[in-house]
Amino acid sequence: MISDINLQQFIKTHVTGRQDSLLQADLEKYGPELRQRIYGRNVLVIGGAGSIGSAYIKAILKFKIAKLVVVDIDENGLTELVRDLRSSVEYYIPEEFITYPVNFGDAVFEKIFLYHGPFHIIANFAAHKHVRSEKDTFSIEAMIENNVFRARKLLDLLLESPPEHFFCVSTDKAANPVNIMGASKKLMEELIMAYAWQLNIKTARFANVAFSHGSLPLGFIERMRKQQPLSCPLGIHRFFVSPQESGELCLMASIMGEPGDIFFPKLDEESDMIPFERIAIDLLKYIGLEADNCKTEEEARRKALLLKDKSNTYPIYFFGSDTSGEKSYEEFYTENENPDMDTFIKLGVIKNSKSRSINEIDDIIHKLHKLFESKQLTKAAVVGILQAYLPNFEHIETGKGLDSKM
Numbered sequence: 023m024i025s026d027i028n029l030q031q032f033i034k035t036h037v038t039g040r041q042d043s044l045l046q047a048d049l050e051k052y053g054p055e056l057r058q059r060i061y062g063r064n065v066l067v068i069g070g071a072g073s074i075g076s077a078y079i080k081a082i083l084k085f086k087i088a089k090l091v092v093v094d095i096d097e098n099g100l101t102e103l104v105r106d107l108r109s110s111v112e113y114y115i116p117e118e119f120i121t122y123p124v125n126f127g128d129a130v131f132e133k134i135f136l137y138h139g140p141f142h143i144i145a146n147f148a149a150h151k152h153v154r155s156e157k158d159t160f161s162i163e164a165m166i167e168n169n170v171f172r173a174r175k176l177l178d179l180l181l182e183s184p185p186e187h188f189f190c191v192s193t194d195k196a197a198n199p200v201n202i203m204g205a206s207k208k209l210m211e212e213l214i215m216a217y218a219w220q221l222n223i224k225t226a227r228f229a230n231v232a233f234s235h236g237s238l239p240l241g242f243i244e245r246m247r248k249q250q251p252l253s254c255p256l257g258i259h260r261f262f263v264s265p266q267e268s269g270e271l272c273l274m275a276s277i278m279g280e281p282g283d284i285f286f287p288k289l290d291e292e293s294d295m296i297p298f299e300r301i302a303i304d305l306l307k308y309i310g311l312e313a314d315n316c317k318t319e320e321e322a323r324r325k326a327l328l329l330k331d332k333s334n335t336y337p338i339y340f341f342g343s344d345t346s347g348e349k350s351y352e353e354f355y356t357e358n359e360n361p362d363m364d365t366f367i368k369l370g371v372i373k374n375s376k377s378r379s380i381n382e383i384d385d386i387i388h389k390l391h392k393l394f395e396s397k398q399l400t401k402a403a404v405v406g407i408l409q410a411y412l413p414n415f416e417h418i419e420t421g422k423g424l425d426s427k428m
Contacts, residue, residue, distance in 0.1 A: 027309055029233060036304040037232045037262050044263060044287060045270040047367040052278055059277050060085040064140065067092045068126045069147030071099030073234035074191060077269025078145055079103070083113035090119045091138050093131060097123035127172040132179060145189040145276050146176065156202040157425055162404055163394050169206040170213065174387060177217050184221055189276030190214060192225040192284065197353045200418045205408045208415070209386065215282050215377035224279035227286045227354050229261030231268045239301050249329055251322035252338040253428035254302045259295045261352050263287060274369060284372040286354035288363065295352065299340060311336045319428050339428065344420055356414060386411050
C-alpha cells in the first residue's frame with residue numbers, strides 16, 4: 023500500500039504540478055557561469071543532513087568540486103547521506119569528502135573550519151524551522167540561539183577567512199512574521215545585511231519543501247506506515263517546491279547572488295498555493311483509499327485500530343487551526359520591499375534591503391541574552407524585544423501549540 027508509492031511522481035503530479043524542475047530554465051541559462059564559479063572549489067555545508075541541505079549537496083555535486091565537508095548534529099542523517107551519494111551514479115563525488123556529526127556552535131567546529139579550509143563556498147542550513155519550536159521559553163531560547171546567536175558567531179569566524187560565496191537559509195515566514203521562528207529568521211536576515219559589505223552573503227525565502235523531514239505531508243506517510251490515523255488542519259494554504267527544487271534554488275542563490283540578496287521562487291498565488299487537506303485526500307486516493315472523516319481525534323484513533331488489509335477507507339481528523347503563530351497564507355516579500363523580477367526566469371530577488379549597523383544588531387542580541395539570563399523571562403517578554411526591532415512582527419498568540427495535537 024503506502025510502501026508502493028512513488029513519492030517523487032506524486033509530488034510532481036499532485037503537489038507542485040510540475041513535471042520539470044521550476045529552476046530548469048535558470049540552470050540552463052546560467053549553467054556555464056555556474057560551472058565556472060563552482061569547478062575545483064572547496065565546499066562546506068552546515069546542516070547538510072537535512073532535507074534542504076542534502077538537496078543542496080546533490081545540486082552542487084552535479085558540478086566538479088575539489089573538496090566537500092559536511093557538518094550536522096544528526097549522525098544517522100549523515101550516515102544515510104553518505105550511503106545515498108555513494109550508491110548513486112549522477113554525482114561527481116570529490117576525493118576529499120568527509121562528514122562530521124558536530125554542532126556548528128561548538129569549539130571543535132572552528133578547528134574543523136581552520137584545518138580543512140580555506141573554503142570557497144559555504145552554505146548554512148542549520149536552523150530551527152518549525153513554528154512548534156516556540157512552545158515555551160526553553161525551546162524559544164534554543165531556537166534563537168541556533169538561528170541568531172550561532173549565526174553571528176559563524177559570521178565572525180568567516181571574516182577570518184572569507185569565502186567566495188556564503189549562503190544562509192531563511193524562510194518565507196520572515197516576511198511579515200507572525201511567529202517567533204519567523205521573527206528569528208527575519209533577525210537573521212538583518213544580521214546578514216549588516217555583514218553584506220564584508221562578505222558575499224546571500225539568503226533565500228522559499229516555499230514548503232514537499233515531504234521534507236518533519237513536515238506534515240511526510241507525517242501522513244509515517245502515520246500510515248504505523249497504521250495510525252491522519253490529522254490535518256483545514257484552510258492552511260502553502261506554496262510547495264520539491265526537494266530537488268529546494269536544493270537548486272539555494273544553489274542559484276548561493277552562487278549567482280550578490281551580497282545582501284534575498285532570493286525567492288516565482289510562484290502564482292492562484293495556481294501554486296494549495297491547502298494541506300488537498301494533499302492528504304490526494305495521497306489517499308493515489309494509493310486507492312477514500313478519506314474516512316472523523317469528528318474527533320479519539321474516533322480517528324479508534325478506527326485506525328480496526329483497520330484491515332482490505333479496507334478501502336482511512337481515518338482522518340480534519341480540524342480548524344487554532345495554534346499560536348499560524349499564518350493561513352504565505353508571502354515572500356512585503357509591501358516595503360521592491361524585488362527584482364527580471365534578472366532570473368523563475369526567481370525573484372529582494373535587493374538593497376535596509377540594513378542595520380553591527381552595533382544595532384549587537385544591542386538586540388545583548389538584550390535577548392540578558393533576558394534569557396533573567397528571572398523575568400517569559401514568552402511575552404521575548405516577543406516584546408523582537409517587536410521593538412521588527413515593526414512588521416505581529417505575533418499570533420492563542421495559548422495553544424502543535425504538540426497538543428496528533
